[in-house]
Amino acid sequence: MTAAVLVQLRDVVKEFPVQSRAAFGGRSERLQAVAGVSLELRRGETLGLVGESGCGKSTLARCVVRLLDPNAGQVLFDGHDISTASHAELGPYRRRMQMIFQDPYGSLNPRRRVGSIIGDPFEIHGIGPAGERRRKVQDLMALVGLNPEHYNRFPADFSGGQRQRIGIARAIALRPELIVCDEPVSALDVSIQAQILNLLDELQGELGLTYLFISHDLSVVRHVSDRVAVMYLGRIAEVAPSAALYERARHPYTRALLSAVPAFDPDERRAHTSVLLTGDPPSPLDPPRGCRFHPRCPRAQSRCAAEEPQLIPRAGDGPEHTTACHFPLADGETLSTDAARSVTA
Amino acid sequence: MTGLPDAAPLLEVHDLAVSFNTPDGVLEAVRGVSFGLARGRTLGIVGESGSGKSVTTQSMVGLTRGARITGQALFEGRDLLALPAAELRAVRGRGIAMIFQSPLSSLHPLYTIGWQIAEMIRAHEPVSAAQARARAVELLGHVGIPRPERRVDDYPHQYSGGMLQRAVIAMAIALNPRILVADEPTTALDVTVQSQILRLLRRLQEEFGTAIIMITHDLGVIAETAHEVLVMYAGRAMEQAARESLLRTPRHPYTQGLLRSRPRLDAIGGRLVPIPGQPPSLVAPPRGCPFQERCEWSIDRCSSTPPPLVDVAGDGAAHRSACWLPERGGAP
Amino acid sequence: MSAVPRIRGRGPWELAFERLRRDRAAIASVITILFALVVALAAPMLAQLTGHSPIEQFTETGLSPTGIPVGPGREFWLGTDGLGRDVLVRIAYGTRISLLVGVLASGLAVLIGAIVGIAAGWHGGAVDTFLSRFMDVVLSLPFLVLALALAALVGPGLGVSIFLIAFFSWASVGRIVRAEARAIREREYVQAARALGAGSARIMFIEILPVVSATVIVYATLLIPSSIAFEATLSFLGLGVPPPTPTWGNMLTDAMAYYKVAWWLLLFPGAALLGITYAFNVLGDSVRDALDPRHDQTIGAAGGGVG
Numbered sequence: 001m002t003a004a005v006l007v008q009l010r011d012v013v014k015e016f017p018v019q020s021r022a023a024f025g026g027r028s029e030r031l032q033a034v035a036g037v038s039l040e041l042r043r044g045e046t047l048g049l050v051g052e053s054g055c056g057k058s059t060l061a062r063c064v065v066r067l068l069d070p071n072a073g074q075v076l077f078d079g080h081d082i083s084t085a086s087h088a089e090l091g092p093y094r095r096r097m098q099m100i101f102q103d104p105y106g107s108l109n110p111r112r113r114v115g116s117i118i119g120d121p122f123e124i125h126g127i128g129p130a131g132e133r134r135r136k137v138q139d140l141m142a143l144v145g146l147n148p149e150h151y152n153r154f155p156a157d158f159s160g161g162q163r164q165r166i167g168i169a170r171a172i173a174l175r176p177e178l179i180v181c182d183e184p185v186s187a188l189d190v191s192i193q194a195q196i197l198n199l200l201d202e203l204q205g206e207l208g209l210t211y212l213f214i215s216h217d218l219s220v221v222r223h224v225s226d227r228v229a230v231m232y233l234g235r236i237a238e239v240a241p242s243a244a245l246y247e248r249a250r251h252p253y254t255r256a257l258l259s260a261v262p263a264f265d266p267d268e269r270r271a272h273t274s275v276l277l278t279g280d281p282p283s284p285l286d287p288p289r290g291c292r293f294h295p296r297c298p299r300a301q302s303r304c305a306a307e308e309p310q311l312i313p314r315a316g317d318g319p320e321h322t323t324a325c326h327f328p329l330a331d332g333e334t335l336s337t338d339a340a341r342s343v344t345a
Numbered sequence: 346m347t348g349l350p351d352a353a354p355l356l357e358v359h360d361l362a363v364s365f366n367t368p369d370g371v372l373e374a375v376r377g378v379s380f381g382l383a384r385g386r387t388l389g390i391v392g393e394s395g396s397g398k399s400v401t402t403q404s405m406v407g408l409t410r411g412a413r414i415t416g417q418a419l420f421e422g423r424d425l426l427a428l429p430a431a432e433l434r435a436v437r438g439r440g441i442a443m444i445f446q447s448p449l450s451s452l453h454p455l456y457t458i459g460w461q462i463a464e465m466i467r468a469h470e471p472v473s474a475a476q477a478r479a480r481a482v483e484l485l486g487h488v489g490i491p492r493p494e495r496r497v498d499d500y501p502h503q504y505s506g507g508m509l510q511r512a513v514i515a516m517a518i519a520l521n522p523r524i525l526v527a528d529e530p531t532t533a534l535d536v537t538v539q540s541q542i543l544r545l546l547r548r549l550q551e552e553f554g555t556a557i558i559m560i561t562h563d564l565g566v567i568a569e570t571a572h573e574v575l576v577m578y579a580g581r582a583m584e585q586a587a588r589e590s591l592l593r594t595p596r597h598p599y600t601q602g603l604l605r606s607r608p609r610l611d612a613i614g615g616r617l618v619p620i621p622g623q624p625p626s627l628v629a630p631p632r633g634c635p636f637q638e639r640c641e642w643s644i645d646r647c648s649s650t651p652p653p654l655v656d657v658a659g660d661g662a663a664h665r666s667a668c669w670l671p672e673r674g675g676a677p
Numbered sequence: 678m679s680a681v682p683r684i685r686g687r688g689p690w691e692l693a694f695e696r697l698r699r700d701r702a703a704i705a706s707v708i709t710i711l712f713a714l715v716v717a718l719a720a721p722m723l724a725q726l727t728g729h730s731p732i733e734q735f736t737e738t739g740l741s742p743t744g745i746p747v748g749p750g751r752e753f754w755l756g757t758d759g760l761g762r763d764v765l766v767r768i769a770y771g772t773r774i775s776l777l778v779g780v781l782a783s784g785l786a787v788l789i790g791a792i793v794g795i796a797a798g799w800h801g802g803a804v805d806t807f808l809s810r811f812m813d814v815v816l817s818l819p820f821l822v823l824a825l826a827l828a829a830l831v832g833p834g835l836g837v838s839i840f841l842i843a844f845f846s847w848a849s850v851g852r853i854v855r856a857e858a859r860a861i862r863e864r865e866y867v868q869a870a871r872a873l874g875a876g877s878a879r880i881m882f883i884e885i886l887p888v889v890s891a892t893v894i895v896y897a898t899l900l901i902p903s904s905i906a907f908e909a910t911l912s913f914l915g916l917g918v919p920p921p922t923p924t925w926g927n928m929l930t931d932a933m934a935y936y937k938v939a940w941w942l943l944l945f946p947g948a949a950l951l952g953i954t955y956a957f958n959v960l961g962d963s964v965r966d967a968l969d970p971r972h973d974q975t976i977g978a979a980g981g982g983v984g
Contacts, residue, residue: 052535053506065872087876094874107865111689111887117866124875154688159623160394170869189393190562194606194619201616216535223608223617246610260540261610262565277537 006178006210007041007064007097012073012083014059018285031284033059035234036073038311041178046204046211048225048242050218050257054284055231057214061180064212065099066090077178095125098171102183104163108155114166115141115151121173140169144199161192168199172207180212185220197224218261222246227320230254233284233292236311240321250314250321250328253293255335291326298335299327355523355556356382361416363397363404370628374400376580377416382524385550387557389571389588391564391603395624397580398560402526406441407433421523439469442517446529448509451516452501458485459497462516469520484515488545507538511545518549525549528560543569564603568592576600579625579635582654586664596657596666598640634667642670693891696967703963709956713949717776720769727754729763731770732921736761746939756941758931764941767923768949774924775953778835778908782842783900789843790850791893795881797851798858809855815848821914828916838917842907850896857889891968899961902954909950925950 014034033056041047051057062068064075066082075083082093101107108117119137122128128136138148144165155163164184171179181200185193197220203209215221221228222242229239230251238251249255256277277296282288288295294304303326311324315331329335363375375397382388392398403409405418405425418425420440425433437443445451452461462484463477472480478497485493488511496504504512510530517525527546531539547570550557559570567574567588574591576584576599584597595601602620622639625631631638633648640647646669654665697703716723724730739747739761746757755765797808824841831837861867861884870880911917912926920927925946932942 052537062868067868067872091874094872099869099872101865101869103865107869109866109884109888111890112883113688120870120875121873124873124879156689161623167869170873189624190564190603191393191606191620192623194608194617195621197608197617198619218536219608219610222610256537258610260537262540262543262563262569263610277541 004043005040006043006078007039007212008074008076009037009039009060009064010074010076012037012060012063012070012075014056014063014068015071032234032287033284034063034070035284035287037231037234037236038073039229039236039239041210041212043177043210044208045226046213046224048221048228049212049214049231050216050221050228051231052216052257054233056234056284057231058182060231061099061182061212061214064178065097065180066093067099091125095121095174096176097178097180098174098176099180099182100164100167100171100184102186104160104167104187105155107167108163110155113152113154114158117155118166118169118173120170125174127174136173137169140173143172143203144169145195159192160188161195164188164196165199168196168203172203172209175207176209178210178212180214182214183216184213186215186217193220200224218258230257233282233287235292236324237293238321238323238325239311240317240323244317244321248321248331250317250323251293251325252297252299252329252335255329259335291324301327354381354383355421357417357419358401358405359417359419361401361404361418362414363400363409364413365409365411366413367628372627373630374412374580374627375404376630378575378577378580378582380575380582380585382556382558384523384556385554386572387550387559387570389559389561389567389574390577391561391567391574392577393562393624395579395627396577397627398577399528401577402443402528402558402560406437406443406526408443435469438465438522439520440522441524441526442520442522443526443528444510444513444517444530446532448506448513449501451513452509454501457498457500458504458512462497462512462519465516466519480519481515484519485512488512488515488518488549489541490515506534507541510534510538510542514542514545514549518553518555521553522555524556524558526558526560529562530559531566532561532563539566540569546570564592564607576603579630580627581635581651582667583636584664584666585654590664594664596664596671597636597668598642599636602639634669644669693967697963700963700967702959703967706956706960706963709952710960713772713776713953713956716769717772720766720773723769724766727763727766729753729766731767731923732762734761735763739763746935746942748939749941755945756939758928758939758942759935760931762923764928764945767928768925768945771923771925771928771946772949772953774835774918774922775905775908775950778838778842779901779905779957782839782846782904782908783897785839785843786846786900786904787850787893787897790847790896791854791886791889793847794851794854795858795885795889798855799862799877799881799885801859801862805855808851812848812851812855815844816852818845820845824911824914824916833911833916833919835918838908838911841911842904845907846900846904850893850900853892853896854889857892858885861885861888895961895965895968898957898964902957902961905957906950906954 012034013032013036015030015032018029018031037060039047049057049060059068063070066075066085070083073083074081077093077097082090085093115134115137118140119133122133122136134151138151141148141151146162146165146169150157155166158166184200185196188196200211201224204211211224213221213224225242227239227241228245230237230253232253238245238249238254245254246258249258282295290306291297291304291309294300297304307326309324309326311322313319313321314323314325314328358381359379361375361378362373364371364373378397378401380388390398390401400409404412404414407430414426416426420436425436428436452458459478459481462481463474466472466477466480467474482493482497485497490496490508490511501509531542534542543566546557549555559566561567571588574586574588575582576591576597578599583599584591584595591600592604595604599620605618606620608617620639625635625638631648632651634643634651637643637647652667652669654667655671656664657666657671658664729735735757738752739757741747746759746761747753749756753763753765755768758764758767793808793812797805827837827841867880867884870884908917908924909926909929912924913930915930917926918924928946929943932946936943
């Protein structure tokens with residue numbers, strides 16, 4: 001039986017107004033960063049969200065925690081629709097969901113002391129007498145592996161990895177149920193990444209957290225996630241349990257993405273059939289009709305340009321593995337590129 | 346020297362050391378690094394923040410202002426570190442070209458791509474504006490930019506990230522340099538674009554015999570592109586070997602730690618084994634082995650004396666590691 | 678980014694202060710300003726010492742038989758003006774006015790500008806539009822006409838001067854602070870505060886204000902010399918502090934009639950004005966350099982490794 005659903009996204013759309021250029025004439029004036037996404041996040045799991053730049057994953061993350069307001073669709077937290085809630089109504093929900101940011105240097109106010117930053121959640125929600133707060137903050141610092149005596153230091157005195165720990169301490173202060181991690185380790189050195197990933201893993205066990213883990217790094221996502229969703233140009237291309245996605249990806253884009261990851265096991269490299277996607281990801285300003293991936297897809301046919309594929313189980317998969325593709329890859333099938341297609345951007 | 350084939354080395358660096366004066370003291374960015382590079386080969390320099398990997402190559406071409414540099418960097422027989430500024434400028438661009446992580450910082454936002462490439466060419470060669478422009482179009486086509494005769498008149502903001510990096514590469518190879526230094530060229534790019542760019546560099550190397558120094562923190566990039574690898578940490582060389590040798594049998598605890606702490610696409614969950622602690626400060630760096638405080642096998646000698654690079658040749662190929670316990674090898 | 682140095686625990690303010698301390702130009706300007714402060718405070722003592730009050734007219738000893746002011750000498754160290762008043766003592770008292778008006782007007786302008794700027798920058802939308810247009814209007818108002826009108830209405834004076842100067846200065850501060858607040862609004866630490874549920878007031882006060890304070894302080898320091906010059910202008914036009922209270926401005930007005938025969942009437946007040954203005958400008962520049970956010974990173978800019 002599937003676990004209880006903590007967050008449900010139904011056809012979420014997020015648009016941004018864009019200056020339309022006269023020369024284009026008739027071009028759409030709104031950029032759809034998220035163009036109709038439906039996902040569910042189950043209690044206690046880690047759902048990985050991968051995609052390249054411009055796919056809308058960060059925008060989607062911000063819609064979940066209501067840092068951005070969706071233009072259409074619904075965001076349900078624990079069954080309650082928070083898509084249009086006002087700032088006041090969101091108050092109690094803010095305590096239950098938090099966010100960790102990518103940039104350890106930008107996510108902390110350089111002019112504030114670390115203890116004060118971590119203590120923010122307590123102050124904002126009026127928790128605990130002021131004297132108690134300091135002790136709580138120091139407990140949090142110890143919990144994430146920081147020295148509690150550095151309470152009065154400024155962020156500049158800490159390294160990137162330590163700053164991320166500060167951000168994590170701030171996020172778990174009020175014992176939220178959901179933490180949205182927006183590329184939490186992308187800006188860190190490799191040897192530090194592992195430390196932070198382990199910390200997040202420990203905390204998940206200790207505090208019963210649910211994670212929405214956003215990253216462009218497939219290896220990291222593979223490691224931390226129970227299920228993975230692949231996003232392309234504002235839509236979800238595929239969702240599957242971690243192992244299934246990496247071993248039996250059905251969507252051509254997922255396959256291409258996986259094959260682009262450098263393999264450093266020498267044996268793996270020999271067996272590596274790298275699929276080359278032509279071109280750069282197109283701009284979300286003027287998305288292709290039908291399946292958004294079809295102009296770059298080696299398997300595209302006329303149906304793909306006309307009809308948008310639904311995100312449903314395909315090729316005999318169970319309900320856990322859904323793919324938005326008219327011609328998904330079957331088990332054991334490899335994706336081959338057209339030999340005549342040139343390698344260009 | 347690592348894996349040098351029969352050809353005479355294009356570049357030989359001996360005991361390079363670079364330090365800077367900062368208000369907090371002397372920062373020793375590079376502390377005695379040596380390596381060699383031959384025609385048509387790629388040397389991968391891998392390291393994290395503070396390893397000194399970028400400063401190493403920057404100091405060789407005179408991009409480090411106010412630094413104190415010692416050692417030798419012999420490029421085609423001439424010591425770059427002893428050249429007067431004017432001659433060094435001539436070497437930059439023709440002999441050694443550089444591309445950086447952020448293409449936007451190498452390109453002027455207010456001039457067209459074509460103009461910038463043409464200017465670069467005309468600064469070194471006596472050709473007319475029309476000839477230079479034609480060459481620019483040719484180069485853009487060569488690096489895989491579609492419809493180069495039209496894109497040549499575009500401005501940087503009209504190019505996507507991947508295309509910009511290609512344009513920068515075009516500018517770098519315009520004068521057919523013997524060495525191309527690529528400093529984290531794909532770090533800011535999506536993984537699919539990254540693999541295209543790496544392929545492009547490999548193709549150019551095969552075509553023109555350009556030697557490449559690939560600087561990165563990503564072992565995956567190294568795995569895809571490098572022939573020989575130099576692992577740096579806190580300004581020193583930790584391990585030097587041919588790529589296969591390094592990835593198959595890393596001998597230095599730091600390299601082993603790096604490989605172990607990285608999530609793998611084929612791995613199934615489980616705990617990562619991170620390297621505890623963080624890199625040391627480069628102002629008054631530790632006296633002994635810089636990795637000592639984070640190393641699980643350190644002995645007393647490690648904190649007092651820095652270990653020299655010694656041969657630990659496994660499979661016959663040259664493989665050196667700077668560790669007092671060279672037997673500490675084998676599978677990670 | 679780079680390796681972490683041994684944690685030193687010096688906050689950004691302390692670091693800025695240390696940089697300032699090492700700046701020789703800053704030290705020189707601070708000494709000059711302190712000297713002016715001392716002179717201002719000691720003005721009564723100076724009056725006592727010389728035996729001349731700032732408004733007393735010494736027609737016997739201070740003017741030549743033909744009514745020309747007397748030059749610097751034993752009796753009047755810096756000479757006298759057209760009415761036989763001691764220039765030195767008057768300059769000293771004038772320092773008080775200048776410093777007082779300079780600091781108060783600048784402080785008031787910066788306070789109003791910061792509040793309006795932060796509010797406009799943070800809220801955006803209608804609030805921003807309204808406040809921005811308001812600032813535009815203020816910046817377009819003709820200062821002279823308004824100054825004359827106001828002076829005619831309520832009569833010239835110290836308070837009016839301070840108010841006028843602050844009124845014409847706050848909008849430029851406001852614009853700059855608004856631009857900065859808008860940029861800060863997009864920073865991740867502000868997003869983090871919003872995600873935590875912080876309200877507007879808290880974000881403006883606790884997140885944005887500390888960051889814009891660096892700009893505000895620099896602006897305040899640089900606004901002082903222009904306020905002083907502004908005051909001198911007002912006095913020169915007769916719209917400032919009314920005579921017989923000496924201000925450098927009205928001393929320069931008086932000098933207009935006599936400078937051909939009494940160079941000291943132009944030189945000394947002029948030099949005082951120039952000196953103080955210059956000192957504050959230099960200090961402002963040094964403060965700006967000291968507070969430059971690029972200095973606030975750990976060692977990494979020069980060290981190896983990639984950012």
